[in-house]
Amino acid sequence: MGDASRLPLEGVRIIDITHDWAGPHATRMLADFGAEVIKIEYVKRMDGMRGGRLENQLYNRHPRWWEINRNKLSVTLDLHDPHDAEILRDLVKITDVVVDNSRKGVSDGLGLGYDALVRIKPDIIVLSMTAFGQTGPEASYAGYGGCIEPLSGVQSLTGYDHSTRPVRVREVDVTNGVMGACAIMTALVHRQQTGRGQAIDLSQLEATTHALMGPHLMEHMSSGAQPLPLGNRDARVAPQGCYRCRGDDRWVAIAATSDEEWRRLCGAIGRADLVDDARFASAEARMRHHDELDRVIGAWTAEREPEAVTRHLQAAGVPAGTVASVEDLSRDPHLEARGFLHRAADDSGRYPGTPFRLSGITAGVRMRGPFLGEHNEYVICQLLGRPKSDVRPVREQDIGTAFDIEGPAPGAAR
């Protein structure tokens, strides 16, 4: 326990009954830092992220699966089956945290609610990541990012202007996943101090709203203000925008967040004459003439590549950044210099790194997301000491999907 070079969460065991993206992202963050995350999979209805195709074991090979569930173990159990339910109870005895993101009542029905688990493991931590929370009139409702994002108000603030349909940021699953990791670490630190576990009720709607909408809602409740989408502009500073560059669909984001940065921007684009132009003398004035500024800046960027614009403006002290595609990210010199991308120890390729780093610790990708049932024998025999006869091989004819993309699979879901 005292070895400082060990990963910080080594020895923490997490039973992961989550599916799709938000819940798995929470446990991925902790798996990256050494937690042993055991994903419980239901063969008759695989996690949607495994897709719906069985040929060539495609369900084991999706890049999204490898990423979201990296560093985790997979054990297949049918919790409706008393034999498998007993195996899970055995596993709970040696587990620190149980996480699920099913709708309210599903876990209780499977005997995985806090009240049942605490009788098996008195200091257990149980995180429930439902869409809407464990209480309230909508507690039984289901959610994906596609409904949580508009219901939180995030989407009402994102759009080109107030006359066109608002646009999704689309990634509140990650917001909710990180909040799930916040919740687990809060309870782990508390248990380390006091020896006590607890249940945590996380509503994904509340988590997204809290992280992204807090000041906007306060303003609204205080003054009745009805903020509208601002496109690529800012409410207080100008100019700010996204400007077309040379090349196919290449763009750069530029913001002058102070009068000083505005003056630097003018100099950097060869328009020092604008510094003394009364139309642009203050942020308010620049806001009034924003369309004109956009034309001036856009004419300058259109002849340059976004990386060149970024380098040039940053050298002049102006905030600017290339609108990076995922391909751009893969060869970004800064991310490369920081060693952000990891090559997995299992030779499964490259992965994005961790969203924070700890000095003296090399956290990273040891293994791609697991094959279905890949660790049945490890968990059932090695961890639990049960006989090999307890391990049921995964049979393709038993596999069902959450995701009937090519029609019902053989032996399909209940």
Added chain:
Amino acid sequence: MSSLPAPDSSPTSGAAGALAGVRVLDLTHYLAGPYATKLMAGYGAEVIKVERPGSGDPSRAIGPFVTPHPDPETSIPFLYLNTGKLGVTLDLKRAEGREIFTALVRQADVLVESFAPRVMPGLGFSYETLRAVNPRLVMTSISNFGQSGPYRDYRAAEIVEYALSGLMALTGDPARAPLASGPAMTQATAGMCAYVGTLTALFQRGRTGEGRHVDVSIHEAAVDNVEIAFAEYLHAGTVAKRKDDHHALVPWELYPCRDGYAALIGGPVRHWLPANDLFGEPLLAERYPHMADRLAHRPEVEALLRPWALRKDKKEIYHAGQGRKLAFGYLATLDDVVESPQHAAREFFEPIDHPVAGQQRYCGAPFHPARTPWRSDRAPLLGEHNARVFGDLLGYSAARVGELRASGVL
């Protein structure tokens, strides 16, 4: 370790927070850092926010303000992002200020800072220096691009981080420019990641007794938001593009309805067919029973759904879909969010009093640990707790605190 009494404004609550006994020195400003330390304070840590004498956290000068005129005590972003913290002032540019800060570091468990990477070493407060002062210290540094690398000293704004992290290329209409997020997606993500990173280091300290330096790059934290698209490029070479909200599945987006937009989400997929009678369109189930059929005939499926949606109100559609186990939603205005019966039943919005800003309603806890409460105390006034913090922690007399204040150190 000894803890300060809770701030005056605190409602008397029996149970201690999950992070009770953890003392945090908070040298952060603007959004990402303050959000991380707001969560620490909310879950029971003693967070001492250290601000520059005179002006304080620059976000105090950023509106909107509760009052008709700008006031450093009524900035809404400041009020929201600094709940539950104690507030002291200290001039770190003066030798005396740095000595006092070093004395505080000796008694802290955590230091969170969000200066540009050159600033702390320039003040003599590199992690190596502070570790020598307090080997148990967990120091978390939040910066735009991390503590190293060619962009280390780049300037940033939310839109610039959103662009460089890969998010912006995936947001918006392909016929128009990439689009920024309304809320500050990258900074919020980084704030939460800083919370996870700090607690991970604290957890390890509980085992080893040694602190760590936690490096949080807002840029890298934000990249996780596109982890799926990024992995699909790294493993399969596919480059995702923005596609105006058309989801890979159908239906799975907003459609216009009688009073706004409703989110028709065709999942969980197994509940779609049993729910199809909802739409009064027998052709839906007959012709497009499987997701593969719907994907192959997106326009036809949408043509059957749109008229139905246009005849109904957004909340009617939401409850009708959810009543059939489909994860429907609707485009909530801020009024809708504030008036949500679900939020009301869970008391998500909490009134908090403030001597200058008055009573305002805030989002309460982001998650609810059953045994350990969330603390909803107001943000501190500038320098409000100087006498208490410097008196209780460092043993300064009231007269000494007065002298330091008069000389501008506090």
